[in-house]
Amino acid sequence: MSAVQKLAGKFIVIEGLEGAGKSTAIQYIQNWLIKQGLVEAQIALTREPGGTTLAEKMREIVKMDVQGEQLADKAELLIMYAARVQLVEHKVKPALADNKVVIGDRHNWSSLAYQGGGRGIDLSLINEIKQVALGDFKADFTLFLDIEPELGLARARGRGELDRIERLAIDFFNRSRAVFQQLVVDEPNSVSIDASQSFNQVEESIHTQLDKWLESLL
Numbered sequence: 247m248s249a250v251q252k253l254a255g256k257f258i259v260i261e262g263l264e265g266a267g268k269s270t271a272i273q274y275i276q277n278w279l280i281k282q283g284l285v286e287a288q289i290a291l292t293r294e295p296g297g298t299t300l301a302e303k304m305r306e307i308v309k310m311d312v313q314g315e316q317l318a319d320k321a322e323l324l325i326m327y328a329a330r331v332q333l334v335e336h337k338v339k340p341a342l343a344d345n346k347v348v349i350g351d352r353h354n355w356s357s358l359a360y361q362g363g364g365r366g367i368d369l370s371l372i373n374e375i376k377q378v379a380l381g382d383f384k385a386d387f388t389l390f391l392d393i394e395p396e397l398g399l400a401r402a403r404g405r406g407e408l409d410r411i412e413r414l415a416i417d418f419f420n421r422s423r424a425v426f427q428q429l430v431v432d433e434p435n436s437v438s439i440d441a442s443q444s445f446n447q448v449e450e451s452i453h454t455q456l457d458k459w460l461e462s463l464l
């Protein structure tokens with residue numbers, strides 16, 4: 247089977263803390279897919295929360311600072327899943343059914359890491375919500391860009407003002423990171439990449455891991 251045939255209908259997700267380099271890494275994944283023989287029309291990009299008109303509205307809500315009213319942790323969690331259902335049903339599944347490769351900038355692990363690890367919501371409750379919202383739907387391959395929160399936030403700061411979540415204390419991101427690290431251990435179809443490396447080294451690591459994953463596909 248050719249690489250293009252093996253990759254048809256696959257959902258590749260990139261996860262990590264703020265400033266880990268996810269947006270940058272998506273370019274590397276696209277370049278790799280094109281090297282495998284795909285054309286641009288066979289690749290779809292998504293981001294979470296967001297990616298559809300309504301999901302982008304939900305993204306605005308979770309990023310918004312509202313004077314005198316805090317977004318409750320469970321409201322934040324449910325908005326993440328509401329946005330995810332919109333995206334998966336309206337964009338991701340149709341693209342996969344059309345044999346495209348979908349590259350997701352964040353997916354389910356971000357809720358486990360941020361709302362679970364960071365906010366302290368029980369992971370089993372989040373898994374139940376996930377099951378109700380998405381059933382068994384999940385990424386075919388997850389690349390976790392692992393970075394010290396201090397370095398990631400410094401990079402994010404260099405890019406502009408920090409939003410509501412990015413301004414949280416460093417402990418929040420340490421707890422989120424610990425959940426991401428455990429998820430990589432538990433999920434065979436995932437890898438961890440050292441995101442503190444140079445641009446070129448991160449690109450090389452991602453391409454190496456994608457090569458190995460492709461080889462493993464039947």
Ligand code: T5A
Nearest residue numbers: 264265266267268269270294295356357360401411444445
């Ligand atoms: N969230 C999201 C939840 O709480 N729960 C959920 O379920 C979901 C889905 C999303 C927010 O929502 C939260 C998490 C987030 O707080 P967002 O704007 O999408 O918000 O935030 P991020 O996904 O974190 O996006 P960022 O742009 O902050 O991070 P990226 O995409 O990881 O980083 P990137 O590629 O833009 O790079 C940041 C800077 O670092 C440089 C880049 O040039 C850029 O300037 N950089 C490097 N510098 C040196 N060496 C390298 N190797 C570099 N790679 C990148």
